[in-house]
Amino acid sequence: MTAVVPVVLAVAALLTSILSAILGMGGGILLLALMLCFMTHGEAIPTHALVQIASNGTRVLAFLGDVDRKAFGRFCLGLVPGSGIGISILWIMGQPEQSEPYLKTLIGVFILVAANLPARGAGAGSEGKSWDFPLMGFVAGAAALTVGAVGPLIAPLFARRRFVKERLIATKAMCQLATHVIKIPAFLLMRELDVTRLGFLAAIMIVMVIPGTLVGKRILKRVPERFFAVAYRWIVTIVGAKILVFDGLGNIVGAW
Numbered sequence: 001m002t003a004v005v006p007v008v009l010a011v012a013a014l015l016t017s018i019l020s021a022i023l024g025m026g027g028g029i030l031l032l033a034l035m036l037c038f039m040t041h042g043e044a045i046p047t048h049a050l051v052q053i054a055s056n057g058t059r060v061l062a063f064l065g066d067v068d069r070k071a072f073g074r075f076c077l078g079l080v081p082g083s084g085i086g087i088s089i090l091w092i093m094g095q096p097e098q099s100e101p102y103l104k105t106l107i108g109v110f111i112l113v114a115a116n117l118p119a120r121g122a123g124a125g126s127e128g129k130s131w132d133f134p135l136m137g138f139v140a141g142a143a144a145l146t147v148g149a150v151g152p153l154i155a156p157l158f159a160r161r162r163f164v165k166e167r168l169i170a171t172k173a174m175c176q177l178a179t180h181v182i183k184i185p186a187f188l189l190m191r192e193l194d195v196t197r198l199g200f201l202a203a204i205m206i207v208m209v210i211p212g213t214l215v216g217k218r219i220l221k222r223v224p225e226r227f228f229a230v231a232y233r234w235i236v237t238i239v240g241a242k243i244l245v246f247d248g249l250g251n252i253v254g255a256w
Contacts, residue, residue, distance in 0.1 A: 005038045010204045017055050017209035021062070021216020022223065024158070024169040025151040026235050028052055028176070029243075045145070047198045047205075049180045054206040056177035058213040063170035068163070071133055075154075075175045078134035079182065082141025087186045101251035103143065108244025111152055112237060132157055137175070144179050145186060151176055152239045159236055165220060165228040 012034050020027030031051070035044040060067065136157050140150045154175060158168045220228075 006201050006204050009035060009038070009201065010208045013051060013055075013205035014208040014212040017058075017212030018216040018219070020055060020151075020173075021059055021169065021213045022220050023228075023232055023235055024165075024172050025155045025232075026239060028055070028151045029239060043198060046183070047202050049183045050202040051205045051209060053177060053180045053184075055209040055213065056173040056180065058210050059169060059173035060177055062213055062217050063166055063173065066166040066170035067174050068167055068171040071171050072174045072178075074133035075137040075140075076178060078137030078139075079141040079175075079178055080137075082138035083144065083179075083182045083186075084141075086142040086145050101248050101255070103248075104243050105248030105252065107143070107153055108240050108242075108248050111156055111240030111243065132160075140175070140179050141182065144183055150179050152236065152243060155232075155236045155239075159233050162229065165223065165225060165232075168232070169220070 009031075012031055016027030016031040018027070019030070028048075032044060032048045035048055039047065136154050140154055143153060144150050151172070154172065158172050163171065223231075
């Protein structure tokens, strides 16, 4: 890894954390895509998890009063057993990199379909009994160790609920934080996280996501609610199409 790589990834961490603080998503998957240009899959996924713990944790602290705790609690009801299954599969199979394009194809289709389903009432949150948060927590937990960035996977859930912007960013960050935290013991158990070699790079990127989040929060205050809702749905659709076409189908066709 050349000396310029930490500088490039540090700047990327700053800019993508600003984006995530404004739109609630997009930053994590863009950062992971850039990291994979310089690192192997086995290096990028655990390093990305550490950086995203800091990024999402900073967002949670910045928007703490807006977290929908009921929605987060229901998300965790599915996350814990889903993570257990994901860890078990990964332990048995190892890093299933060959199957990743097929998994991402399915995820891309899911994101595009789910993001464009009829939305629930404006301002709807966690009120009432619902299966969608536990189910999405289960899926996110099972896929987190191989997919890496789960933000796009759970984004349609929030788009359909039409959370107000601060509530969406805070609650989604809390859900993503829990998903990334639960990965770390698995990475340590499987010795995928080389702290001595990757810790310095992760530390530099972590330092950069903190001011990025604070800058993004200041910008968000100036973003009209209606514009935020439209922009969020568009970014979900664009990211879903990218995962489907480039990460999924593109790699499948390339392997042929």
